[in-house]
Amino acid sequence: MIIKSLDHLKLISNKIADKVSENDCIFLIGEIGAGKTTFTRYFINYLQKREGIKETEVLSPTFNLLYEYDINSLKVMHYDLYRINKSKELDRLGIFKDDLSSIKIIEWPELVEPNLANRLELHFKYSKKENERELSFAGYGKWKDIKTNEL
Numbered sequence: 808m809i810i811k812s813l814d815h816l817k818l819i820s821n822k823i824a825d826k827v828s829e830n831d832c833i834f835l836i837g838e839i840g841a842g843k844t845t846f847t848r849y850f851i852n853y854l855q856k857r858e859g860i861k862e863t864e865v866l867s868p869t870f871n872l873l874y875e876y877d878i879n880s881l882k883v884m885h886y887d888l889y890r891i892n893k894s895k896e897l898d899r900l901g902i903f904k905d906d907l908s909s910i911k912i913i914e915w916p917e918l919v920e921p922n923l924a925n926r927l928e929l930h931f932k933y934s935k936k937e938n939e940r941e942l943s944f945a946g947y948g949k950w951k952d953i954k955t956n957e958l
């Protein structure tokens with residue numbers, strides 16, 4: 808499908824946020840500037856607003872690898888694994904262990920073992936127009952039957 812604008816991306820992120828629950832994982836795939844962090848910002852700010860807590864800045868965890876957001880009973884972990892180049896490094900960080908209670912949003916998830924059960928993969932591509940993006944997706948586990956008209 809085509810994401811027509813930033814407002815449209817916001818709408819899509821909000822719809823996904825309304826379906827999300829603990830232990831879900833969202834893989835964000837696409838080149839630099841494709842919209843992964845912007846999607847995450849809308850997603851987190853929407854949940855903060857919905858849960859009646861203050862909207863915070865949502866910055867790219869390019870250098871920190873991870874930013875965490877506590878949104879009442881929801882914990883959202885936002886990863887950017889661009890700088891990691893071996894799965895060993897990922898193991899060392901231990902970021903996917905012992906934590907089934909958080910929502911994980913992962914930019915550059917290529918090194919993550921795709922065994923996280925309830926997983927939604929979003930693939931962003933540049934489009935002809937500057938403010939458009941092409942979006943394709945694949946769902947696993949509880950996301951398996953998600954359809955374009957639900958986004």
Ligand SMILES: Nc1ncnc2c1ncn2[C@@H]1O[C@H](COP(=O)(O)OP(=O)(O)O)[C@@H](O)[C@H]1O
Binds near residue numbers: 839840937940
């Ligand atoms: N429809 C759109 N979807 C996503 N991003 C868009 C769109 N239109 C314009 N943009 C701009 O593209 C940039 C995407 O950057 P960012 O989200 O940081 O990308 P990434 O995290 O994938 O590197 C932002 O400046 C955003 O405002």
Ligand SMILES: [Mg+2]
Binds near residue numbers: 843
């Ligand atoms: Mg990013």
